[in-house]
Amino acid sequence: MKIVVCVKFVPDIQADRRLGQDGRVVRDGGDGTLNELDENAVEAALALAEAAGDSEVVALTVGPAGAEDAVRRALQMGADRGVQVLDDALAGSDVFGTVTALAAAVRRIAADGPVDLVLTGMAALDGLTSLLPAALAAELDLPQLTLAAEVAVEDGAVRIRRELDGASETLAAPLPALVSVTDQANAPRYPNFKGIMAARKKPIQVLALADVGVDPAAVGAAGARTRIVGSSPRPPREDRVLITDDGTAGTRLAQYLAERKLV
Amino acid sequence: MTARCTPCRIPSAGPGRPAVLVVRHAPDALDARSGADPQEAARLVTAARALGEVHVVRLTGAGGGASDDAERVGRYGARALHDVRVGGDAAHPRTLAGAGAGAGAAAVADLAAALGVTTVLLGARPHEQELAALVAHRLGAGLVTGAERVEPGPDARPVAVRRSFAGTWAARVTVERPRAVVTLRTGGLPAVPVPDAAPAPVCPHVAGPPAGDRGWRLVERAEIATGDRPPLVGADVVVVGGGGTGGDFGPVDELADALGGAVGATGVAVAEGWADAATLVGQSGVTVSPRLYVGAGVSGAVHHSNGVAAAATVVAVNPDPQAPIFAHAHLGIVGDLFDVLPQAAAALRRLRT
CATH class of the missing domain: 3.40.50.1220 (TPP-binding domain)
Known part of the structure; x- marks a missing residue:
């Protein structure tokens, strides 16, 4: 089985973030890392590959030079090889630009043997674009099974369980398919010393947009379908009330809600 | 020439007013249990009114769907209620999950194109976010998700306001395409009826069989009991x-x-x-x-x-x-x-x- 797992490099979620003049995310300080939700996708890919045997896990990223670190982390966890789409024209891509580049790279990876499964995390913690899995599946014309809390492959079909909207759903699709997993799906393994050493010898193929047949005008800021025209830090709540319980806070809470017609 | 709905001939909008599509998409089991959901339809239609003439699309699977009725959406100013029946999954007719979502997205995109709408508005639950991505992909539209409000822009297209970074920043977002798809978090938004409201005319549509259906299907769906309490989703x-x-x-x-x-x-x-x-x-x-x-x-x-x-x-x-x-x-x-x-x-x- 051949599995492509999409990973993204994001700043440390606890570091300060802001939106710059051009509407892009500016990261101040803090180390970058593999998007922590993508670690669940890598873990799911590795577990499925181990269960199936005779499998290959390819870690794929679209992003700037530092994004290689996200792929390296996936390789340390146990992925077999990495692919990075790296091109200056990608800067400022929205979700559809990113999807265009990812889909082209998946097709390129499929050129030397069909891809059975595309795995993603549930969202990128920086931009929160949880749409990426759905849009990527549409672009690749694959069945999409999203927000999986459990995933298994059997007899050429993938089956997931997800919990949302007050219901537990089991969905299934024949391979090839796209699956996004949540952080409930598994506990990602921590790379051990052997894994870290082995990752140094694993290849990361760097591809430009031209290598995957994508028009630079279709991605990046040039191809973005949305534009941020203004941004501002939200002021702290002016109407904020902070009280310390003196034994009557519960009653005051009830009064507060009653005054605002919330009861 | 004014665009019209093909089956019912309802004009999409009046002169100088763009048409806006509000999409209601929910497994009916959810809707039936959640008294808050019709209120969400009212909030969405109220928000959409600021952008143009409102058409509501109700996606229903073989056994039902979002339970908005013509009287209710009419009260908030909807011009028409388009009742789109999607084939759905024969074994699980009470849901749009599985291949039905793809067919639903195709039906919404076709209707948006036929009516010449500039904006497609949805709620921001997981089912709706996925549908929004599929619709935007089909329409080649700009997509803004989880917006806290929408405003009319300088042209017929909207400006969406969304928060980033756990709500610490607010960004104003415009689209660079002829159409916008926006998912809206409706909890803080008002529902304001219009004076002299009348029930919206209902226009039935039948969506084609799910295209590209390669066996993507719902195997099982079990409601999680919440006792006498309302379900989390849609709760006030x-x-x-x-x-x-x-x-x-x-x-x-x-x-x-x-x-x-x-x-x-x-x-x-x-x-x-x-x-x-x-x-x-x-x-x-x-x-x-x-x-x-x-x-x-x-x-x-x-x-x-x-x-x-x-x-x-x-x-x-x-x-x-x-x-x-x-x-x-x-x-x-x-x-x-x-x-x-x-x-x-x-x-x-x-x-x-």
């Missing part, structure tokens, strides 16, 4: 218990019942096994946009705050005055939830009687 009031409960959700349940609200849990509470995974509120679980959110013993980690940023009023009870949740709170109470919540519940019960 949500009381969430976190690590500070130490596993005792008694006070959380008690306050939720006094408020007629739903009970949720943080990642910590779910990881400790104190609460069912289906009650997880936050980025990994359910995103809520209630009128009132109460966080009890919740620190306010960014994964959780992202899921509650759209709540209209936030109340937090935590013994740590430095807890990040207080930055989001309208009312912050530094105290012990085991003292504060039962006292508040008792006072609320007295108010009721």
Whole structure:
């Protein structure tokens, strides 16, 4: 089985973030890392590959030079090889630009043997674009099974369980398919010393947009379908009330809600 | 020439007013249980009115769908209700999950093109986010998700306002394509009826069989019992218990019942096994946009705050005055939830009687 797992490099979620003049995310300080939700996708890919045997896990990223670190982390966890789409024209891509580049790279990876499964995390913690899995599946014309809390492959079909909207759903699709997993799906393994050493010898193929047949005008800021025209830090709540319980806070809470017609 | 709906010949909009599509998409089982959901339709239609003439699309599977009726959406100013029946899954006719979502997206995109709409508006639940991505992909439209409000832009297209970084930043977003698809968190938005409202004319459509159906299907769907409490999704009031409960959700349940609200849990509470995974509120679980959110013993980690940023009023009870949740709170109470919540519940019960 051949599995492509999409990973993204994001700043440390606890570091300060802001939106710059051009509407892009500016990261101040803090180390970058593999998007922590993508670690669940890598873990799911590795577990499925181990269960199936005779499998290959390819870690794929679209992003700037530092994004290689996200792929390296996936390789340390146990992925077999990495692919990075790296091109200056990608800067400022929205979700559809990113999807265009990812889909082209998946097709390129499929050129030397069909891809059975595309795995993603549930969202990128920086931009929160949880749409990426759905849009990527549409672009690749694959069945999409999203927000999986459990995933298994059997007899050429993938089956997931997800919990949302007050219901537990089991969905299934024949391979090839796209699956996004949540952080409930598994506990990602921590790379051990052997894994870290082995990752140094694993290849990361760097591809430009031209290598995957994508028009630079279709991605990046040039191809973005949305534009941020203004941004501002939200002021702290002016109407904020902070009280310390003196034994009557519960009653005051009830009064507060009653005054605002919330009861 | 004015665009018209093909089956019913209803004009899409009047002169100088763009047409706007509001999409209602929900498994009917959810809608039937959630009294708050029709209210969401009212909020969406009210928001859409500011942008143009409103057409509501009701996607229904073989056995039903979103339960908005013509009288209700008409009261809020919808020009027409387009009832789109999607083939759905024969074994599970009561849901649009599986291949039905793809067929639904195709039907919505076709109708949007036929009516010449500039904006497609949806709610922001997981089903709707996925549908929005599929519709935007088909229309080549700009997509803004989880917006807190929409405003008319300088041309017929909207400006969406959304929050980033756990609600600490607000960004104004425009689209660079002829059409916009926007998912809206409706919890803090008003529902305002129009004067002299009439029921919206209903126009039936039948969507073609799911294209590209390669066996993507729903195998099983089991509702998770919430007892007498409303389900989390669509709830007007949500009381969430976190690590500070130490596993005792008694006070959380008690306050939720006094408020007629739903009970949720943080990642910590779910990881400790104190609460069912289906009650997880936050980025990994359910995103809520209630009128009132109460966080009890919740620190306010960014994964959780992202899921509650759209709540209209936030109340937090935590013994740590430095807890990040207080930055989001309208009312912050530094105290012990085991003292504060039962006292508040008792006072609320007295108010009721």
